[in-house]
Amino acid sequence: EDKVVQSPLSLVVHEGDTVTLNCSYEVTNFRSLLWYKQEKKAPTFLFMLTSSGIEKKSGRLSSILDKKELFSILNITATQTGDSAIYLCALDGGSNYKLTFGKGTLLTVNP
Amino acid sequence: EAQVTQNPRYLITVTGKKLTVTCSQNMNHEYMSWYRQDPGLGLRQIYYSMNVEVTDKGDVPEGYKVSRKEKRNFPLILESPSPNQTSLYFCASSFLRSGINYGYTFGSGTRLTVV
Numbered sequence: 001e002d003k004v005v006q007s008p009l010s011l012v013v014h015e016g017d018t019v020t021l022n023c024s025y026e027v028t029n030f031r032s033l034l035w036y037k038q039e040k041k042a043p044t045f046l047f048m049l050t051s052s053g054i055e056k057k058s059g060r061l062s063s064i065l066d067k068k069e070l071f072s073i074l075n076i077t078a079t080q081t082g083d084s085a086i087y088l089c090a091l092d093g094g095s096n097y098k099l100t101f102g103k104g105t106l107l108t109v110n111p
Numbered sequence: 112e113a114q115v116t117q118n119p120r121y122l123i124t125v126t127g128k129k130l131t132v133t134c135s136q137n138m139n140h141e142y143m144s145w146y147r148q149d150p151g152l153g154l155r156q157i158y159y160s161m162n163v164e165v166t167d168k169g170d171v172p173e174g175y176k177v178s179r180k181e182k183r184n185f186p187l188i189l190e191s192p193s194p195n196q197t198s199l200y201f202c203a204s205s206f207l208r209s210g211i212n213y214g215y216t217f218g219s220g221t222r223l224t225v226v
Binding site: 031032034041043044046088092094095097099100102103104 | 218
């Protein structure tokens with residue numbers, strides 16, 4: 001069974017700090033790994049990663065995948081209070097296109 | 112605007128009273144799915160559908176039913192709700208190609224309380 005473990009479970013930082021969120025996984029038939037941001041309600045898509053070593057970047061957020069060591073990281077530089085959210089890592093393990101989610105990292109950015 | 116629309120947003124009901132949560136998407140996606148989100152357990156898949164009239168169980172299907180009579184709609188039915196079905200529910204749809212799920216678009220969620 002596919003498994004996704006995120007760490008830390010929660011993190012409190014000050015505005016301007018840089019944070020790194022971790023996602024490790026176990027999978028039989030890797031297809032892709034995705035990151036989502038969940039604020040008040042519905043998760044919203046951030047990145048989709050399929051290849052090792054290729055960084056995806058959007059503004060202050062970036063992510064990279066290591067398929068050999070089975071993990072991904074999400075970096076946020078110069079954090080802002082608007083970055084406060086739960087960040088979810090999800091795995092497509094090829095099982096009927098299901099995404100298996102980690103429990104998430106709750107990031108709180110204080111002014 | 113491309114979106115997944117869920118209704119209602121909030122619902123309080125009593126044990127045993129049948130209810131339906133509606134879900135509709137306007138992106139012509141083949142794949143649709145229902146998840147529930149609970150503290151400490153994360154998002155877990157209830158049911159999914161690969162296309163019209165094609166549905167199957169996810170990880171936590173007990174107590175739920177679904178149907179997919181039209182491509183755009185995928186309602187979630189609780190025939191006899193119980194308090195352990197109190198949760199935050201999300202409908203999602205996604206674009207598939209060449210064996211890859213290109214990521215879910217989620218509805219806004221339905222906060223269900225069963226008393």
